Structures are given as structure tokens and as C-alpha cells.
Amino acid sequence: MFDPDMFHTLHPHPHHHMFDMAFNTSGNELEHVRDDDFESKSGPEITFEPPCESDHQQRSKKRRYNRHTHHQIQEMEAFFKECPHPDDKQRMDLSRELGLEPLQVKFWFQNKRTQMKAQQERHENAILKAENEKLRAENTRYREAFAHSTCPNCGSSATALGEMSFDDQHLRIENSRLRDEIERMSGYGLKSTKSVPSSYYHLPSNAPQSSGFVGEMYGACDFLRSISRPSEADKPIIVELAVSGMEELSRMAQAGEPLWVPADTKSSEVVLNETEYLSCFGGTVGPKPLGFRTEASRVSAIVFMNHIKLMDILMDATQWSTVFCGIVSRASTVDVLSPGLPGNFNGALHLMSAEFQVPSPLVPTRENYFVRYCKQQGDGVWVVADVSLDTLRPCSMPRTRRRPSGCLIQQLPNGYSKITWVEHFEADETGVPTMYRPLFNSGLAFGAKRWVATLDRQSERFATSIATSISTGDLRVISSIDGRKSMLKLAERMVTSFCAGVGASSVHAWTALPIAAGDDVRVVTRKSTDEPGRPPGVVLSAATSFWIPVPPKVVFDFLRKEKSRSEWDILSNGGLVQEMAHIANGRHSGNCVSLLRVNSANSSQSNMLILQESCTDSTGSYVIYAPVDTVAMNVVLTGCDPDYVALLPSGFAILPDGPAGANGGEILELGSGGSLITVAFQILVDSVPTARLSIGSVATVNSLIKCTVERIRAAVMREKP
Incomplete structure (x- = not known):
């Protein structure tokens, strides 16, 4: 006990x-490169000429070098600006034009890429050094202020909170903010941060196997931080996917039978007719993977929140993950392709990544990389569509796929909005524990009903936070x-x-x-x-x-x-x-x-x-x-x-x-078991x-x-x- x-x-x-x-993130160690190896030199460039002799002959002879002519360097520099990674055919063409061996061309480009990388890292290090100086100056300023700090409301001296004062907490917050800025500018979090090994805590060697080394809050593969901004070649594809996904979501939010059919005679809920869906939209992202189960749901409700506030929440990753924190464990905005029209989000295109969860350490999360597209479709009618971009970053073993999902927002009088939410997943549920299977089968795990119920409850909480008329009877x-x-x-x-x-x-x-x-x-x-x-x-x-x-x-x-x-x-x-x-x-x-x-x-x-x-x-x-x-x-x-x-x-x-119920008994009402x-x-x-x-x-x-x-x-x- x-x-x-x-x-x-x-x-x-x-x-x-x-x-x-x-x-935390894990990343590769930065290469250690001598600056003088890559300093620009006047005159012809010297490049290693790969020998053709055997290994023994290579070890016994001195390396041979070849000086490239100014013309050869100039031509390769021009080609590098257009294509830093030439393929075999391009290297062959260059070697014929310049009178060089293909391997010489290959090694020149390798050296050039390494040189550019070293220059970039030196630039980032300079920025990091400047930010560190700024951070130290801020630390000094706050420490000096700490010695004479007072509460802004009462004027009294700062009082300790547990083991630290409010000014100490303020200093921690400011330091954390500055540290985040430094990491964003230098890319430090993606390049050189390592996971702490589990042996760090040095538990006794004779500890029981079941309670040996305890895990840490650092994942081996952090999905959200592994996503980078899209290339210029990908952006037209993303726009095309966003437009087709918006069209699909708009039709699914407003269509009736035969696309959506009643779940049963006693319920107002509807279920997706998969045959009809495939005939209308089957080609958007391809057929459903073998073994995956379809989870499609649509729910409408009226919430006490105006459409402007709703779009502010949906188009801001931080607000969105806070309001829906029970469903969205983490979220980030990868890139903003279009901010939309000034004063609203009409036409906004945001690239986002998110991790969806059921609140349990036993149930696997669902990760999604998508573009969020906001569009006004009429007077007082808006649509916010999420369109998956997982095809642009293929995964070897995908467990879920999210088809176009999102909501249609209709502006109503007196600050209310009518929400029609569509959620459409295809998932492999082999990792879901048995006792959670009925929850998934009912559509409550990641379905539209859960999103709308959460939004309705949060709209009431928001109304409470801005209320000015408060009863003082209690x-x-x-x-x-x-x-x-x-x-x-x-x-x-x-x-x-x-x-x-x-x-x-x-x-x-x-x-x-x-x-x-x-x-x-x-x-x-x-x-x-x-x-x-x-x-x-x-x-x-x-x-x-x-x-x-x-x-x-x-x-x-x-x-x-x-x-x-x-x-x-x-x-x-x-x-x-x-x-x-x-x-x-x-x-x-x-x-x-x-x-x-x-x-x-x-x-x-x-x-x-x-x-x-x-x-x-x-x-x-x-x-x-x-x-x-x-x-x-x-x-x-x-x-x-x-x-x-x-x-x-x-x-x-x-x-x-x-x-x-998990015991197999018949339950007539959802949640009554x-x-x-x-x-x-x-x-x-x-x-x-x-x-x-x-x-x-x-x-x-x-x-x-x-x-x-x-x-x-x-x-x-x-x-x-």
C-alpha cells in the first residue's frame, strides 16, 4: 500500500x-569544417584529381592536383546557381564541354556545396553570438530590477512563490522567449540538439526490469519538428490540392442523400455512403489503403461565438490547439502561403502540422501535415478546409490518412454562428487498445461530434471570460x-x-x-x-x-x-x-x-x-x-x-x-454504460x-x-x- x-x-x-x-528535438551533429579550407582564393582553383591506381599505388604515391582554368570555374559557378545537385547526365555534359573528367566535376560540386554550407553556418553563428549578447544584457537588466522590484498593483515588495519570486518567474519567461527567438533564427533546435540518453539518471544496476530506466519527454522521431517549408516546385501542387479539397468539403458539408444517409430511424445523425463518395470524389487522394477503416461524420450546431472570432481561432495554430487541447496535443504553422485579404482571412492559405490525440497514454496519436484554406463563399458564409499534404512527404508505414475535413461557418444575428463540421479519416486501428475500440467505432474518438461539442463548451467559457455583469449574491x-x-x-x-x-x-x-x-x-x-x-x-x-x-x-x-x-x-x-x-x-x-x-x-x-x-x-x-x-x-x-x-x-x-460497454453488455444509450x-x-x-x-x-x-x-x-x- x-x-x-x-x-x-x-x-x-x-x-x-x-x-x-x-x-526537445534530436538532430545531426554539425560538421566541423576548418574555415581556411574554404576561404576564397585569387587565381585558379585547385581541386583533387581522383587517381586511377590501385589502393596500394594510391597510398605509395603523392596526390595529384589539377588547376581548373578561370573559364571552367566560371562555367561551373553559373551552373551551380541553377542546379547545385547535378545528376549523372548533367555532369557528363559539363565534363565534355569543359574538358574535365566526370569525377572532377562531381568533386567540384561536392566541395562547393560544403563551402556554401560552412559559410551559412558561420553566418548563423554570428547571429547566434549577437543574440547571446542581447540575452546576457537582458539578464543583467532584470537582475538589477529584481533587487528593487515591487508589485505593480499594491506597491509592496515582491513576495516569494514557493522557492522563487514573481520577478524570478518573469526573468524565466523573458529568457525563454529570447531563447526561442535564438533557436528559430539559428536553426539550433533542428541541427544540434540531442536527446538525453536514458542512462543519464544512473539507476542502480540491480533495479527490477519492470521499473528500470524511466523514459523521457524526448521522442525519437518528432513529426512536427521534422517538417520543413515546401519547395517552390511544391507550391503550385499545394494550391491545386487546396482548391480541390475546398470544393470537396463544401459539397460534403451541404449535401444530403445519397451521399449522407440516416444512421438509424431513431437518430438525427448521418453516416457517409462510401460508394457514393467514391463516385464523386474518389480520385482526389486515391483509394483507401488496404486494411484501413473509414471514419466519416458530419454534425451541425449553433454556438455563441461570431464568425470573426471563430476564424481567428482556426487560422492561428496556438489558439486552435488551446481551444481544442483535448483533441490537438500539438500544432504549428509551417508556412503562410497567403495571409488572406486585410481585415479577414478570405483566401488565406496556411501550411500546418498537428498531432491529434485521445487523452490516454495507451492510444496512438494521429499526425497530419496539411494546408488550411479559408474562403468566403457568400454573404456571411465561410468555409475552412484542411487538405492533407502527406503525399508530399511520403511515410514508409502510414497509420492514418485524413481526407478533406473542416467546417462551414454561417453568420447569425446577435453574435451566434451555425457550424457544420465534417471530419473524414481513414485509419489502421491495429494499435488501438481493445477497451477503446467501441469509442472509435462510435465516431467519438476523432469525429465531428467531439470537435463541435468542444467548440460549444469553449464558446461558453469565452463568454464567461469577457462577461462584465456578475452576480454577487454568492x-x-x-x-x-x-x-x-x-x-x-x-x-x-x-x-x-x-x-x-x-x-x-x-x-x-x-x-x-x-x-x-x-x-x-x-x-x-x-x-x-x-x-x-x-x-x-x-x-x-x-x-x-x-x-x-x-x-x-x-x-x-x-x-x-x-x-x-x-x-x-x-x-x-x-x-x-x-x-x-x-x-x-x-x-x-x-x-x-x-x-x-x-x-x-x-x-x-x-x-x-x-x-x-x-x-x-x-x-x-x-x-x-x-x-x-x-x-x-x-x-x-x-x-x-x-x-x-x-x-x-x-x-x-x-x-x-x-x-x-467493454464487458459486451447491450447499452441502449451512448455513454450510459x-x-x-x-x-x-x-x-x-x-x-x-x-x-x-x-x-x-x-x-x-x-x-x-x-x-x-x-x-x-x-x-x-x-x-x-
């Missing part, structure tokens, strides 16, 4: 529930507009961080630790140093997913209510949990941001606060929380910037098990980033999550109607 005293001995810091992710309601905005912003970062780290992303190297028959815990480590909004040290993240024959609503209500928290939260030590403040986030009472206080018998935790956000819709629910410092939250509630508050979020994702629950914790095992991870830390976290799962199972089974 889990021993709480052992845990608090391991880590007395209040930030003990955690799950987050960090990004003393727990935060009446300060600035305080509400600051707390909601902090909660949004907490939820986004949790969702980004809970899935089976390619940047995670999960290690499985068996805990029970049919269950296992996945663990991963991260070293936090100058990451803004996170406490420094070694963080151990653990997650597991399991099925339980209880409806999702029952599980959600049990986990979100503060009165039942002592039944599962081991680290609260059975203390009474009270809600100090809350912000309603929509019509459903479960959509709420709360500030909880744990009145623990342990005096060292008597002042601990917990920031919690619970949210639910027809496709899934979340309960996400993080311990926060009391002083920090008091400052946040005055309206100060919450980016200074260090968070390590933990929590639960609750999904319906599909139209049929069982629940798929993912539990994720984060533990700050050492406040020193360079510390080694001990086997005892891994065993403690494994025991913690195992006991939590057992407590939840026992408690919700008693709650089952």
Missing part, C-alpha cells in the same frame, strides 16, 4: 500533483473582473498543460510499469530549469487508463465535488476540502473553475490551495487541478499576470466507452534539476497511482445507480 509519510519525505514541496510535457463568486480574467487565464494554462502531456505523443518515451491484471502505469521524466510557469527540478509524470462499468456522469460528479475528494486524494491525508471561490463556465453546473482549500491535520499543508477546473460535454469530461501557493493566488485574484505562478497539473479524463478513465499525476521528486532519479521515487509514484485507482474504483461503484 502507499505510504503518505514516505511520499512527503521524498518531496515536502506543495507542488506534488503533476503531469506536463516538455519538448460570497464565493469572484466579483472582480480583472481577478476573474487572471484566474481563468491561469486555469486555461493548467488545462492546456495537462492535455498536452497526457497522451501518447511522439515526444514522450513512456515506460510501462505493471500494476494489476490488465492495467499498467506509464511513467516519464522531465528536467525543468528555466521553464516559465513550472517549478525547477526533476519531475516524474505518471499516467494510466482503465475501464469501469459506471456511467461517465457518475464518475465526473464524484471526482469534481470537494466533499468526496478525501475518498480518493491520498495526498490530502483525509483533510476537509472547502471551496473558497468559483467561476461558472457555462450552463452545466459541472463547467466551473474553483479554488479549494485543504484543511489538513498536517500543519505543513494547512495553507495549501488547489486550483481546479472541471468541464463536461456530450463527448467527454475533465477534472484537472494543481496545488498553488496561497500568496501567489492572492496576487492573481487582484488581477496580476498569472504567468508567474508555477503549476504542475494533475487530473482525470473521463470518456464514454462507446455504444457498447461504462467509462474510460485516464489518471495522470506529476511529482516533483527533486528541486535540483541536475539530480538523479532514484528507483525509490519511481516505486513511490507507482504505488501512489495504483492506490488512487483502487480507491476510485471502490468509491464510484458505491455511487453507481
Whole structure:
């Protein structure tokens, strides 16, 4: 059983529930090239003449050199500008024209390419050096300001947040921003960053095999960072694909039968008639791969958000991945081929990459490289289409293919919009765990219903964040507009961080630790140093997913209510949990941001606060929380910037098990059977980033999550109607 005293001995810091992710890339080492090897010389150029003798003769004789004439160099320079990589035929033609051997031409071009590469790297190094000087100057300025810093709202001196002050956090944020700029300019992240080897932590050689080396948050193959900008030759192809994909999506969003047919007589949902689809659009991206399953869905809904705000979200990768963080674990804009007309996104073409997820470390993610095309099709009608570009970067073993997908937006009065969402995947689901198969078969895993339900819930949350009329009848309601905005912003970062780290992303190297028959815990480590909004040290993240024959609503209500928290939260030590403040986030009472206080018998935790956000819709629910410092939250509630508050979020994702329960029983209503629950914790095992991870830390976290799962199972089974 889990021993709480052992845990608090391991880590007395209040930030003990955690799950987050960090990004890294791996790349090839830069070649070490002597500058003087490639300095431009006056006069004829000297190039190595490859000998024809045997290996023995080559070793015994001196190398022979041949001086190219000025005319030969001039001709090859001109050809290099047009084609730096000539093929065999081109090299033969050049050799005949210039009176050189083909190998001489080949080696000249190799040398020229190496020379250009060295010059480029010297230029990038100069930029990097200048940026480093700028960073050092910024560090000096902020350190001087830190000694005399005050809070901009109250005028008092800066107060420590755990082990670091708000100004220290501000310094970390500024340093992180500058570091990102340097990496973007120098290409450092793609060229010379290496994955930290798993042996870094030096676990004991006699450690059990099941809990040996723990994985790290650095993937062996990072899909998003491996994509480069398209070549000039690819751009006309991309435009052509975008136009044809836009046409296909527009027709699919508005067509009726026979393209879309009713799912059954009792439901308003429709399913795609694949035969009719192939006759209309089969040639767009080719036939469905053998063994792949089609997932096609279309859903319409009215959301409380105007069309301009919707397009702002969809055309910005950061906003898009934040709003849909439960579905989009990561996203980036690779290139902007067209920004669209000034004032709107009509005609915008953005090249993007994204990783789609189900919130579980057991379910493989889906990666997609696509062009997002936004077009106004009429008065108040817009279409945003995603068209896959995976054919431009073929993969040896593709697991999924996303056909044209996206949404049609119709402007309505009073700030509302009607959304028609189409999602169309073809996927090989051999890697999907058995208990998640019904969820995929129902279309809830990556279907249009999940996208629209998430957007509807987020539109209510957005309305809450900009609300100015607030009822003050309940003393727990935060009446300060600035305080509400600051707390909601902090909660949004907490939820986004949790969702980004809970899935089976390619940047995670999960290690499985068996805990029970049919269950296992996945663990991963991260070293936090100058990451803004996170406490420094070694963080151990653990997650597991399991099925339980209880409806999702029952599980959600049990986990979100503060009165039942002592039944599962081991680290609260059975203390009474009270809600100090809350912000309603929509019509459903479960959509709420709360500030909880744990009145623990342990005096060292008597002042601990917990920031919690619970949210639910027809496709899934979340309960996400993080311990926060009391002083920090008091400052946040005055309206100060919450980016200074260090968070390590933990929590639960609750999904319906599909139209049929995992036990094979007949379920008449979707989601009325069982629940798929993912539990994720984060533990700050050492406040020193360079510390080694001990086997005892891994065993403690494994025991913690195992006991939590057992407590939840026992408690919700008693709650089952």
C-alpha cells in the first residue's frame, strides 16, 4: 500500500500533483569544417584529381592536383546557381564541354556545396553570438530590477512563490522567449540538439526490469519538428490540392442523400455512403489503403461565438490547439502561403502540422501535415478546409490518412454562428487498445461530434471570460473582473498543460510499469530549469487508463465535488476540502473553475490551495487541478499576470466507452454504460534539476497511482445507480 509519510519525505514541496510535457528535438551533429579550407582564393582553383591506381599505388604515391582554368570555374559557378545537385547526365555534359573528367566535376560540386554550407553556418553563428549578447544584457537588466522590484498593483515588495519570486518567474519567461527567438533564427533546435540518453539518471544496476530506466519527454522521431517549408516546385501542387479539397468539403458539408444517409430511424445523425463518395470524389487522394477503416461524420450546431472570432481561432495554430487541447496535443504553422485579404482571412492559405490525440497514454496519436484554406463563399458564409499534404512527404508505414475535413461557418444575428463540421479519416486501428475500440467505432474518438461539442463548451467559457455583469449574491463568486480574467487565464494554462502531456505523443518515451491484471502505469521524466510557469527540478509524470462499468456522469460528479475528494486524494491525508471561490463556465453546473482549500491535520499543508477546473460535454469530461501557493493566488485574484505562478497539473479524463460497454453488455444509450478513465499525476521528486532519479521515487509514484485507482474504483461503484 502507499505510504503518505514516505511520499512527503521524498518531496515536502506543495507542488506534488503533476503531469506536463516538455519538448526537445534530436538532430545531426554539425560538421566541423576548418574555415581556411574554404576561404576564397585569387587565381585558379585547385581541386583533387581522383587517381586511377590501385589502393596500394594510391597510398605509395603523392596526390595529384589539377588547376581548373578561370573559364571552367566560371562555367561551373553559373551552373551551380541553377542546379547545385547535378545528376549523372548533367555532369557528363559539363565534363565534355569543359574538358574535365566526370569525377572532377562531381568533386567540384561536392566541395562547393560544403563551402556554401560552412559559410551559412558561420553566418548563423554570428547571429547566434549577437543574440547571446542581447540575452546576457537582458539578464543583467532584470537582475538589477529584481533587487528593487515591487508589485505593480499594491506597491509592496515582491513576495516569494514557493522557492522563487514573481520577478524570478518573469526573468524565466523573458529568457525563454529570447531563447526561442535564438533557436528559430539559428536553426539550433533542428541541427544540434540531442536527446538525453536514458542512462543519464544512473539507476542502480540491480533495479527490477519492470521499473528500470524511466523514459523521457524526448521522442525519437518528432513529426512536427521534422517538417520543413515546401519547395517552390511544391507550391503550385499545394494550391491545386487546396482548391480541390475546398470544393470537396463544401459539397460534403451541404449535401444530403445519397451521399449522407440516416444512421438509424431513431437518430438525427448521418453516416457517409462510401460508394457514393467514391463516385464523386474518389480520385482526389486515391483509394483507401488496404486494411484501413473509414471514419466519416458530419454534425451541425449553433454556438455563441461570431464568425470573426471563430476564424481567428482556426487560422492561428496556438489558439486552435488551446481551444481544442483535448483533441490537438500539438500544432504549428509551417508556412503562410497567403495571409488572406486585410481585415479577414478570405483566401488565406496556411501550411500546418498537428498531432491529434485521445487523452490516454495507451492510444496512438494521429499526425497530419496539411494546408488550411479559408474562403468566403457568400454573404456571411465561410468555409475552412484542411487538405492533407502527406503525399508530399511520403511515410514508409502510414497509420492514418485524413481526407478533406473542416467546417462551414454561417453568420447569425446577435453574435451566434451555425457550424457544420465534417471530419473524414481513414485509419489502421491495429494499435488501438481493445477497451477503446467501441469509442472509435462510435465516431467519438476523432469525429465531428467531439470537435463541435468542444467548440460549444469553449464558446461558453469565452463568454464567461469577457462577461462584465456578475452576480454577487454568492460570497464565493469572484466579483472582480480583472481577478476573474487572471484566474481563468491561469486555469486555461493548467488545462492546456495537462492535455498536452497526457497522451501518447511522439515526444514522450513512456515506460510501462505493471500494476494489476490488465492495467499498467506509464511513467516519464522531465528536467525543468528555466521553464516559465513550472517549478525547477526533476519531475516524474505518471499516467494510466482503465475501464469501469459506471456511467461517465457518475464518475465526473464524484471526482469534481470537494466533499468526496478525501475518498480518493491520498495526498490530502483525509483533510476537509472547502471551496473558497468559483467561476461558472457555462450552463452545466459541472463547467466551473474553483479554488479549494485543504484543511489538513498536517500543519505543513494547512495553507495549501488547489486550483481546479472541471468541464463536461456530450463527448467527454475533465477534472484537472494543481496545488498553488496561497500568496501567489492572492496576487492573481487582484488581477496580476498569472504567468508567474508555477503549476504542475494533475487530473482525470473521463470518456464514454462507446455504444457498447467493454464487458459486451447491450447499452441502449451512448455513454450510459461504462467509462474510460485516464489518471495522470506529476511529482516533483527533486528541486535540483541536475539530480538523479532514484528507483525509490519511481516505486513511490507507482504505488501512489495504483492506490488512487483502487480507491476510485471502490468509491464510484458505491455511487453507481
